[in-house]
Amino acid sequence: MTVARSLAVFALAAVAEIGGAWLVWQGVRENKGAWWIGAGVIALGMYGFVATLQPDAHFGRILAAYGGVFVAGSLAWGMVIDGFRPDRWDVIGALVCLAGVVVIMYAPRS
Template sequence: MTLARSLLLFVLAAVAEIGGAWLVWQGVRESRGVLWVLGGVLALGAYGFVATFQPDAHFGRVLAAYGGIFVAGSLLWGVVMDGFRPDRWDLLGVAVCLLGVAVIMYAPRG
């Protein structure tokens, strides 16, 4: 259950952070307006809280592992929201990052 909870929290953090950054991008770069930016700022603030609920008590470990989730989530967001098509190097990079997440966050420790 702890693993499932941790993974769910990583997904929620990614949606909040990547979604928030995307909303700010849309508001500023795509001239969609201040409400988009405000929504993005609120989502980015929510991201900051979600990470605190991770079962592991070590800030550095949680944020380091989350970095790999962020990389994978960012590419996936681009595919879904912007029609981005990752190439094989993008996919290899994501695989390396997710392997890093598994090692950093879920390796057995004694």
């Protein structure tokens, strides 16, 4: 159950951080205004809180592993929200990053 909880927290953190960054991007780069930027800042703050819900107690490990989730999640967000089509190198890179997440977070430790 701990791995399932950890994966759910990573997914929620990804939505908060990537969504927050996207909202700020929309507010600034697409001229959608201060409301979008403010919503993005709030979502980014929520990401900071959500990351603390990971069952592992080590900040460095959580953030390092989340980096891989962020890479893959950003590509997925771009595909779903912006119509981005990753090439094979994007996909291979994301898979390498996710493999790193598995090693960092879920490798057996003594």
